[in-house]
Amino acid sequence: MAVPASQMTPEMLELLKVLTRPDAAEEKVYHGFFPAEDVESCLDVPLDSLKFRLQTDCPLCQRKSHHLRWIRYSSPSSAWERGAGVAGALSLCDHCGIQVQFIATQA
């Protein structure tokens, strides 16, 4: 059902502005064990989620592990330099905006 802009309430117009903001999709933030900005810089290294069947489902929406977004996570170089770097597979729930599970491959 389409509502003409002239008949929209101020609240509807405000919501429309938020939903149609061009950068809305870029603002995805995943909260969890790693700093959100560190996770964000790893989003361009996706992993095949089908390889992670039977891992942890999203605790909030129960989305199955292989339906989550899996990426290869690696600590920022500053962490590696002080001997605190970790790397491995990290699952993210796009629906809930959280980090669900981390499987370390190197310490």
Ligand SMILES: [Zn+2]
């Ligand atoms: Zn979820």
